[in-house]
Amino acid sequence: MPQQRFPKIEILSIAPHAISFILSETDTSMANSLRRIMIAEVPTLAIDLVEYSENSSVLNDEYIAHRLGLIPIRFVQEGSVKGGDCNLSFLPHRECVCYDRCLRCSVELELDVNFDKVNPTRPDQERDLFLTVTSKDLLSNNIYVSPAHFLNEEEQDRSHDEGISIVKLGPGQHLKFKAIARMGISKEHAKWCPVAVATYRFWPIITINEEACNMLTLEQKQELVDACPDRILELDEITGNLVAVENAYEMATFTEDLKMTQNAMKKRPEDDDFVTVEHSTDRFVFSVETTGAMDAEEVLMSALKVLKDKLTYLATEVEKLKD
Amino acid sequence: MSVNEVKIKPAPVQFELRGTGPPTSRTFVIGDEDHTLGNALRHILINDARVDFAGYCVPHPSEPVVHVRVQTATGNEGAAALTATEAVKEACTTLENQCDFVLEELEKVLPEVREDREWMEQLAAEELQQAAEEEEDEED
Numbered sequence: 328m329p330q331q332r333f334p335k336i337e338i339l340s341i342a343p344h345a346i347s348f349i350l351s352e353t354d355t356s357m358a359n360s361l362r363r364i365m366i367a368e369v370p371t372l373a374i375d376l377v378e379y380s381e382n383s384s385v386l387n388d389e390y391i392a393h394r395l396g397l398i399p400i401r402f403v404q405e406g407s408v409k410g411g412d413c414n415l416s417f418l419p420h421r422e423c424v425c426y427d428r429c430l431r432c433s434v435e436l437e438l439d440v441n442f443d444k445v446n447p448t449r450p451d452q453e454r455d456l457f458l459t460v461t462s463k464d465l466l467s468n469n470i471y472v473s474p475a476h477f478l479n480e481e482e483q484d485r486s487h488d489e490g491i492s493i494v495k496l497g498p499g500q501h502l503k504f505k506a507i508a509r510m511g512i513s514k515e516h517a518k519w520c521p522v523a524v525a526t527y528r529f530w531p532i533i534t535i536n537e538e539a540c541n542m543l544t545l546e547q548k549q550e551l552v553d554a555c556p557d558r559i560l561e562l563d564e565i566t567g568n569l570v571a572v573e574n575a576y577e578m579a580t581f582t583e584d585l586k587m588t589q590n591a592m593k594k595r596p597e598d599d600d601f602v603t604v605e606h607s608t609d610r611f612v613f614s615v616e617t618t619g620a621m622d623a624e625e626v627l628m629s630a631l632k633v634l635k636d637k638l639t640y641l642a643t644e645v646e647k648l649k650d
Numbered sequence: 651m652s653v654n655e656v657k658i659k660p661a662p663v664q665f666e667l668r669g670t671g672p673p674t675s676r677t678f679v680i681g682d683e684d685h686t687l688g689n690a691l692r693h694i695l696i697n698d699a700r701v702d703f704a705g706y707c708v709p710h711p712s713e714p715v716v717h718v719r720v721q722t723a724t725g726n727e728g729a730a731a732l733t734a735t736e737a738v739k740e741a742c743t744t745l746e747n748q749c750d751f752v753l754e755e756l757e758k759v760l761p762e763v764r765e766d767r768e769w770m771e772q773l774a775a776e777e778l779q780q781a782a783e784e785e786e787d788e789e790d
Contacts, residue, residue, distance in 0.1 A: 331744055331747060331748070333751055335755060336752060338759055350752075356690045356693035357690055357745075359685075364686060368686070376655075515656075624760060628756060634745075635749045637687055641687070642739055642742040642746075644665045645678070645735050648667050
């Protein structure tokens, strides 16, 4: 059997829409595959088809349809509060056996906003202003599915609208349509991307050569500390030694400045370096931020399941061929 | 089906096995896949001591096809030699087990971290409430 490795996960910080964790005891290829899947192949819901009844707004049909597609759609499992994985609850519509669409493969969202009907209900001082049609006006036929209006409380407080604004209506304008949301992956269109950011950095391994450092003066050590723009080194107050900063992994960008400063400081070019900063080959700091459609840890778990499904499919194909 | 539906074209090859001669050297042509699967498989195959050569390539970026080439040791053991297809199957199983392991680890860590976060949020809310009450007291 190929050598089995046992990856470890340590979570640094977690919020509903963002997660930062350390993945260790695994290789760059696995970390990269995970990142690629989180960006491109995690299935989500997004509006795919729009059937208009009325559109007398200032934006034309396809413009509004484009905006609707980019609205993140949130699926909440029964009994849960977090934006969950829709993979098992919906079928990809191309595989569904229904004729056109059904509850199993799609979600219908309806919107009907008529400026003249809504205006009398608005407070007096707002009657002259344009009416903003937002994602709050989209009504879904599936109670577990609705648009993600805001990322969190802060964003809601800062916003002037009640949701994601779609179009603004003036007197006499009417917008009425039926939108169908389907499951898909980001490879087909970026509207299905569940994450805004999914990156990883290498863990920095900072080795300080104590013997060589003892030959340096305090000013020289201060020079080394100042040379690095990331500020990953500092001088220990009590002993005066060079020490790596505690949260070096957050700030390290592996620049050449330290190396060049050291080359200038060394008595002979062949001397050992005082401080070396290297990439770790099996420890990665991941940072994932979602659009609000799914919770961050759900994206990670879904990515792992997608990778497993790919491998199962490949294994069955190979098995069939052998026969 | 609406007339404007986008039909996705499938890859030119879904799955193919290329290579004649002894079953220890084969090229696996996988459609609708890219570096995501190719690099991961290649890495696992390389770490298997019984595999002589493992590599992957994407012949053209416009086509979603990956070629994975595996050559196992043409050993002196004769019947005990590993075939290329077996090597790939074992690599798939190993990687699947890794994924399962990570999923389990995540599940184990998450309840603690989640409770942590909720507890912090509760603390923050209590502090806010206390601050609001103190303000009221001062006003009075």
